[in-house]
Amino acid sequence: MQTIKVQTTQNVTIEYPIADLGKRIAAKIIDSLVLTAIAFLFITIALTIQPGEDAVIGLILTFLLIYFVYPLVLELQMDGQTFGKKIMKIKVISLDGRSAGFLQYFLRWILNLADMQMGGAVGLVVIAVNGKGQRIGDLAAGTTVIDLKTKIQDLEKVINLHKIEENYVATYANVYLLSDHDVQVIQKIVLVYRQTGNEEILQKTADKVKEQLGLLYTQTGSNLHFLETVLKDYKALTMNN
Incomplete structure (x- = not known):
């Protein structure tokens, strides 16, 4: 299992196991299922509304907003985890061992567009070759994803x-x-x-x-x-x- 050593604010080095690709992909799938469930909820509500009403457009725009900010908001509120990451027991941390800050989460989120090129293959390749479990967003933000289970x-x-x-x-x-x-x-x-x-x-x-x-x-x-x-x-x- 790959590990990463980080320096804490107390000048103590801690070695963390890096979350493997399988767990990260599984977390992504779980988060996709959560968003799918939210989409079905919005569709159900939309079916009760008369076609052409502004409320339908409002529901669509609201769902799109939730879809795009889902990882950013949850990682901010859940200390580096989404529902998928929490279930898989993995977490985003800063390379100095501390919890990541807003700017770091924001960079990971905005650069997810680059990582998702070619169906996500770009991000997967970067994670596989850099040795620290970092995709492009992590490299820019100075973060990685660790495995908490051990x-x-x-x-x-x-x-x-x-x-x-x-x-x-x-x-x-x-x-x-x-x-x-x-x-x-x-x-x-x-x-x-x-x-x-x-x-x-x-x-x-x-x-x-x-x-x-x-x-x-x-x-x-x-x-x-x-x-x-x-x-x-x-x-x-x-x-x-």
Whole structure:
């Protein structure tokens, strides 16, 4: 499996598996089915309207707008995912490891026209040859698409999750607010700390997680204990669902 190494804002290198072509194509198909369902809904509504009415033209224009902005709006609102990407567990990220910004999503979206030349063959060829899972839009935007599915296996490198009792009660019940990317960063930071003892990186990460979870104070002692507890809570509340 191809991987890509990205540098986080904490100066930690994280290696992500690149989403393969099969998953990206499958996500595209799922999104096409979603748009097809929306089209049928609009057609059904249009059939109830008298021919020639302005409302029919309005429905057509509305659907065309939805069709064209669908990937841009969803990736902006769903942190780099559309419905298809979410089902296939893949995600758009910036090459620096952060979530992509508006301009990056916009460039990916507008340059999709170039990627779709020759029935999408241009984009597929570019993805296959550049080694970073990037189509033309990704090259311009400084983004790529990663596979999130393998992150579950990596958790056991950080903490002995198999020791979580069946009746385990999470300390921080809102850990679901963390994204897959957030969890991978926490995992890597804990590993780096255990290898280097770098308290500054640990402190910055703990502060960022507290901010994301809206915590004014924690119920755990050290920063290391706090982050390990967050990982255990995440496992207990999300992985087994």
